[in-house]
Amino acid sequence: MKAIFALCIALLVTGCASPVSKTDFSAFQAAKPRSILVVPAVNKSLDVDAPNYLLTTLTEPLAEKGFYVFPVHTARTVLEQEGYYEGDAIHGQPPQVLANLFGADAVLYVTINRWDAKYVVLSTTVTVDFDYRMVAKDGTEIWKANKQLQYSPQNQNTGHPLGNLIAAAVSAAMTRADPNYLPLAIMANQQVFNMGPTAIPAGPYGVVN
Amino acid sequence: MKSMFKTVMAAAALLAVTGCATQKGLYDWGGYSGLLYQNYKKPETVAANLVKLQTHVSAMEQGKAKVAPGLYADLGTLYLQAGERDRALENYRKERAAWPESAGLMDSMIKNLDNKPAAEAKS
Numbered sequence: 001m002k003a004i005f006a007l008c009i010a011l012l013v014t015g016c017a018s019p020v021s022k023t024d025f026s027a028f029q030a031a032k033p034r035s036i037l038v039v040p041a042v043n044k045s046l047d048v049d050a051p052n053y054l055l056t057t058l059t060e061p062l063a064e065k066g067f068y069v070f071p072v073h074t075a076r077t078v079l080e081q082e083g084y085y086e087g088d089a090i091h092g093q094p095p096q097v098l099a100n101l102f103g104a105d106a107v108l109y110v111t112i113n114r115w116d117a118k119y120v121v122l123s124t125t126v127t128v129d130f131d132y133r134m135v136a137k138d139g140t141e142i143w144k145a146n147k148q149l150q151y152s153p154q155n156q157n158t159g160h161p162l163g164n165l166i167a168a169a170v171s172a173a174m175t176r177a178d179p180n181y182l183p184l185a186i187m188a189n190q191q192v193f194n195m196g197p198t199a200i201p202a203g204p205y206g207v208v209n
Numbered sequence: 210m211k212s213m214f215k216t217v218m219a220a221a222a223l224l225a226v227t228g229c230a231t232q233k234g235l236y237d238w239g240g241y242s243g244l245l246y247q248n249y250k251k252p253e254t255v256a257a258n259l260v261k262l263q264t265h266v267s268a269m270e271q272g273k274a275k276v277a278p279g280l281y282a283d284l285g286t287l288y289l290q291a292g293e294r295d296r297a298l299e300n301y302r303k304e305r306a307a308w309p310e311s312a313g314l315m316d317s318m319i320k321n322l323d324n325k326p327a328a329e330a331k332s
Contacts, residue, residue, distance in 0.1 A: 035310035052249040056242045063278050064235055068310035071279035073245055074286040074318070103313025182246065205235060 023197045028143055031136035034204045035068040037104035040076055041130075042087035045115035050181070051087055054112060054130075057186050061193045062108070066206020070102055078102070087111075099137035106142065109133045114148070117179045125152035128184050132192055134200075145198040147188040236277035239265030245283070259287045278308055282315065289322070298322055 038058045041051040055072050063069045082101070084090045090098070095107045114129035129148040136142050192198050244258040262284050269276045285300030298319060305315035 049249065053246060056245040056249070059279060060238055060242055066235065068278045068308050070311070070314065071282035071286065071304070073248075073283040074279070074314070077286055077290075078314070078318075103310070105310075 023143075025143075025201055027136070027140055028134075028201060031106065031138075031140060031142050033067065033105035033134075033136065033142070035070065035103070035105045036062055036108050036134070036203075037070045037075060037098060037102045037106070038062070038072050038108045038110075039079065039090045039098065040087045041110040041112050042091050043112050043115075045112050047115050050112050050115040053182060054110065054115075054185055057182060057189055058108065058110070061186075061189045062203075064206075065193060065200060066203030068203075068205070070104060075102065095135040095139050096137060105137055107135050107137075109135065115181055115185075124179065125150060126179055126181065126184060127151075128181060128188055130185075130188055130192075143198075143200055145192045147192045147198075149184050149188045149191075151184055235275075237265075237269065237274060238277050239269070239280075241265070241277065241280060241283075248287075255287070256291065259284070259291060262287065276303075276307060278311075279304070281307060282311060282318075285318070294322055294325075 038055065041054050043051045055076065059069045059072055078101070079085075079090055084093070091109055091111075098107050099105070109132070111131040111133075112129075113131060114127045117124055117126045127148065127150045130146070132143075132145045132147070133141060134143040193200055239262070241262065244262055247254045247258050262280065266276055266280055266284060281300045281304035285297040285304065288294075288300060289297035301315045301318045301322075304311050305319075
């Protein structure tokens with residue numbers, strides 16, 4: 001038991017090491033966005049609720065990076081009033097038009113490639129797969145990334161203590177009748193915005209590393 | 210003992226997943242994303258979730274803490290959808306005052322409501 005607590009502390013202390021960035025962020029740095037409009041996602045999965053659910057997970061990680069993130073529920077309502085109900089219609093608009101409508105510096109587009117659960121007799125494999133793309137108000141693409149995450153009970157021993165702990169957290173949310181995809185989606189967002197070569201630079205309210 | 214082990218593991222995992230965010234978090238979100246999720250998943254909980262978000266925002270104000278970006282505005286929109294135009298306006302004005310980046314959107318939301326009789330405000 002003590003060992004586990006010690007592990008937690010170690011994770012908390014070391015978990016946030018700055019990633020080594022290899023991506024070209026010159027377009028991002030040139031655009032210097034202060035504010036980001038997150039629009040409803042294009043949905044290529046069969047779960048019609050996926051875009052709404054995903055929408056609720058994107059504000060916090062981006063705002064915690066130091067950006068002003070437009071209120072997602074308000075933005076969705078405004079877009080509906082303008083006649084845009086589906087991600088496809090919204091993503092089809094010129095980014096300049098969307099940015100101008102809201103006064104946003106950048107627009108974040110997400111495409112949901114996968115959001116599904118596959119059941120075999122005793123196991124469940126849950127997969128999320130997202131394409132992310134950020135475009136500045138002048139239409140320049142300033143960042144893009146893809147993230148796929150998969151959970152299945154057999155994979156819980158990932159060979160890495162942090163991986164195992166995350167698997168346990170996701171596992172707690174996976175019930176056969178009504179799997180909750182949110183922890184997996186939240187993890188995908190965290191990884192893509194904060195870790196590895198795709199990690200985006202801090203925004204104006206963020207801590208400058 | 211086994212169930213306790215599970216609980217500890219789950220807590221540890223939660224810490225590992227959320228540890229970074231809480232450790233150097235800029236804002237207290239008060240469960241905002243979970244409330245929005247509930248609104249979409251269980252529409253019958255919208256009224257209760259509105260109260261929870263208002264309670265959180267009021268607590269932030271009383272503690273002189275910065276209210277996270279978008280919370281006032283989404284609270285305003287939830288009020289608007291509940292037919293409470295004045296409270297919607299009040300929250301849009303607060304969002305605008307707290308976050309200059311929101312000015313364009315908030316001005317048009319406010320203007321839109323000001324031009325509309327109260328009876329038509331419910332969308």
